[in-house]
Amino acid sequence: MRRGRITPLAIFAGLYLIFLYAPIILLPMFAFNDGTIIAFPLQGFTTRWFVDLLNTPALHAATGNSLIIACSVAVLATCLGLFAARAVTRYDFPLKGGILGFIMLPLVLPEVIVAISLLVVLMQLGLNASIYTIILGHTLLCMPFAIAILQGSFAGLDQSLEEAAIDLGETRAGAFRLIILPLVTPGIIASMLICFIISLDEFIIAFFLSGNEPTLPVYLWGQLRFPARLPVVMALGTILVALSITLLLIANYFRRRGLARTGQQDSGGFL
Amino acid sequence: MSDTSSNAPLIQMRDVQKYYGTYHALRGITAEIGEGEFFSLLGPSGCGKTTLLRAIAGFEDISGGTITLGGKNMAGVPPNRRPTNMVFQSYAIFPHLSVSQNVGFGLRKSSLKPADKTRAIGAALEMVGLGHLGNRAAHALSGGQRQRVALARALILKPKVLLLDEPLSALDRKMREEMQVELIKLQREVGITFILVTHDQEEALVMSDRIAVMFEGEIAQLADPEVLYRRPATKRVADFIGVMNFLPALADGNGIEVMGLGRAEVDPSQVPGGAVSGACSVGMRPETLSILYDGEMTRARETTAMVEEVVYYGDMTYYDVTLDGASAPVRISMRNMVGREVLSVGMQTRVSWDPRAMVVFPD
Numbered sequence: 001m002r003r004g005r006i007t008p009l010a011i012f013a014g015l016y017l018i019f020l021y022a023p024i025i026l027l028p029m030f031a032f033n034d035g036t037i038i039a040f041p042l043q044g045f046t047t048r049w050f051v052d053l054l055n056t057p058a059l060h061a062a063t064g065n066s067l068i069i070a071c072s073v074a075v076l077a078t079c080l081g082l083f084a085a086r087a088v089t090r091y092d093f094p095l096k097g098g099i100l101g102f103i104m105l106p107l108v109l110p111e112v113i114v115a116i117s118l119l120v121v122l123m124q125l126g127l128n129a130s131i132y133t134i135i136l137g138h139t140l141l142c143m144p145f146a147i148a149i150l151q152g153s154f155a156g157l158d159q160s161l162e163e164a165a166i167d168l169g170e171t172r173a174g175a176f177r178l179i180i181l182p183l184v185t186p187g188i189i190a191s192m193l194i195c196f197i198i199s200l201d202e203f204i205i206a207f208f209l210s211g212n213e214p215t216l217p218v219y220l221w222g223q224l225r226f227p228a229r230l231p232v233v234m235a236l237g238t239i240l241v242a243l244s245i246t247l248l249l250i251a252n253y254f255r256r257r258g259l260a261r262t263g264q265q266d267s268g269g270f271l
Numbered sequence: 272m273s274d275t276s277s278n279a280p281l282i283q284m285r286d287v288q289k290y291y292g293t294y295h296a297l298r299g300i301t302a303e304i305g306e307g308e309f310f311s312l313l314g315p316s317g318c319g320k321t322t323l324l325r326a327i328a329g330f331e332d333i334s335g336g337t338i339t340l341g342g343k344n345m346a347g348v349p350p351n352r353r354p355t356n357m358v359f360q361s362y363a364i365f366p367h368l369s370v371s372q373n374v375g376f377g378l379r380k381s382s383l384k385p386a387d388k389t390r391a392i393g394a395a396l397e398m399v400g401l402g403h404l405g406n407r408a409a410h411a412l413s414g415g416q417r418q419r420v421a422l423a424r425a426l427i428l429k430p431k432v433l434l435l436d437e438p439l440s441a442l443d444r445k446m447r448e449e450m451q452v453e454l455i456k457l458q459r460e461v462g463i464t465f466i467l468v469t470h471d472q473e474e475a476l477v478m479s480d481r482i483a484v485m486f487e488g489e490i491a492q493l494a495d496p497e498v499l500y501r502r503p504a505t506k507r508v509a510d511f512i513g514v515m516n517f518l519p520a521l522a523d524g525n526g527i528e529v530m531g532l533g534r535a536e537v538d539p540s541q542v543p544g545g546a547v548s549g550a551c552s553v554g555m556r557p558e559t560l561s562i563l564y565d566g567e568m569t570r571a572r573e574t575t576a577m578v579e580e581v582v583y584y585g586d587m588t589y590y591d592v593t594l595d596g597a598s599a600p601v602r603i604s605m606r607n608m609v610g611r612e613v614l615s616v617g618m619q620t621r622v623s624w625d626p627r628a629m630v631v632f633p634d
Contacts, residue, residue: 164359164363169377
């Protein structure tokens with residue numbers, strides 16, 4: 001195919017991208033629009049919706065909740081994923097495939113079902129819905145992503161590296177700390193960033209398990225009842241989208257660096 | 272260096288057994304390896320040679336028997352406390368460290384002063400011909416360079432034994448032949464015991480003082496390269512090392528009757544399994560048979576044959592010929608020389624052979 005020629009395939013790809021991203025582009029357009037009605041034509045440029053965000057205490061509380069949850073989930077899911085990924089890549093044990101399959105299952109289970117089941121379990125246990133229950137739910141949800149990313153990091157490691165370090169006088173712990181950990185660090189960072197974004201953006205589980213401590217998406221949903229608040233929601237949405245894209249790019253950068261370090265080919269996205 | 276008397280072998284293996292579940296990987300390995308010896312473990316994949324090497328290094332616990340190193344039983348001694356160092360098949364160069372950091376890794380726990388460590392690293396790199404590459408990132412090295420780094424890294428700790436797990440298999444042919452020579456030189460220079468695992472019989476013959484040929488977890492023959500090649504202990508060893516023609520034969524009290532060659536007397540040393548009677552096989556290397564050109568005479572014996580196949584290698588030509596009275600062809604290798612034209616398929620020729628080159632195996 002010669003460069004610069006417009007083929008049917010290129011047109012298809014263009015339409016596809018417009019379909020994917022047009023709604024997201026509308027978000028910043030109305031966030032900076034000087035009018036309370038979400039409709040064309042645009043009224044003029046303003047930043048007052050962003051200023052409004054600063055003056056909403058309930059929003060700040062929700063943001064605080066979301067950050068606490070997202071950070072905890074990032075650490076928890078990545079730690080658990082680290083164990084699982086190392087076990088899967090380094091050792092053989094009975095039912096390995098089955099166990100891994102069950103861990104990965106939340107990826108494809110309908111989230112509503114997971115959320116309702118979690119709620120039922122919590123009620124049976126007599127636990128109140130709170131930030132902590134959301135952390136548990138999100139950890140469950142993020143584990144498959146963490147494992148998928150970290151498995152990639154571990155799978156590329158030559159098993160002899162660890163043995164070579166031991167052969168040269170290190171203990172097992174020393175070999176892990178000096179050789180394995182530095183080599184999987186990019187994977188760990190990528191996993192934490194991805195889990196952070198997933199938790200920050202997640203709505204259904206948070207909605208079911210949040211009680212009176214809403215997360216950012218739950219708060220946003222609540223605001224939709226007030227038409228006058230819509231532009232503020234748009235402003236907040238704009239910030240969230242920008243943040244998510246930034247974190248994703250950083251995560252991907254670390255994942256690639258990890259691959260380069262262990263001398264592997266990049267096989268595309270991480271999921 | 273050694274705390275035992277100097278004539279005791281450095282490594283003693285007695286009836287070493289290894290099971291993986293029900294799989295019997297090592298079946299009673301008994302061998303001794305001397306100080307300063309270049310020793311090879313040779314065999315096809317799955318014969319247990321790598322398992323044995325890893326057992327000596329301490330990466331595999333053995334299920335039975337003993338391995339002593341410098342007079343000390345190694346049972347329960349972890350790899351980081353053994354006076355052995357290993358060059359891994361993949362070289363296992365730490366990709367996030369520089370060449371110097373890789374080579375100096377083993378010195379982390381030593382009490383040397385930093386300046387002495389730097390000197391030791393420089394000397395080790397110099398020894399493998401990489402003195403100028405200390406600051407290079409490890410992942411920017413070529414295959415041959417990686418192997419040299421792995422060697423320097425293992426030798427810097429001055430082990431009593433250097434273990435090499437198929438170190439040349441990842442290199443291309445030319446590089447491999449160069450490294451073979453370099454490894455031999457290096458071993459003479461440092462004077463320590465090298466144990467090499469390889470599936471390449473040529474490599475083992477070129478490099479080793481002694482070779483243990485292993486099949487299915489057992490040592491089939493332990494000998495120096497020449498004995499291994501000229502007097503293989505079993506048909507299987509003979510077949511594994513180089514090319515061997517097997518001719519059907521019949522042994523009786525006075526000698527053997529070889530199909531296609533005729534009657535021959537053999538010395539007891541040519542019958543590695545002890546006396547043979549009845550149906551047996553006679554092994555002959557391709558270079559012990561030769562084509563006789565017009566007018567050439569031989570002091571050995573001669574017979575006639577027909578050329579079935581010709582494979583021309585430049586310096587050598589391989590002929591597959593069917594000896595008159597035989598059913599299957601035998602291979603003859605001839606050095607190409609001026610005045611010896613290459614025969615073509617279908618030609619009749621005379622073949623000379625010497626009964627002293629025969630090895631007799633029971634069927």
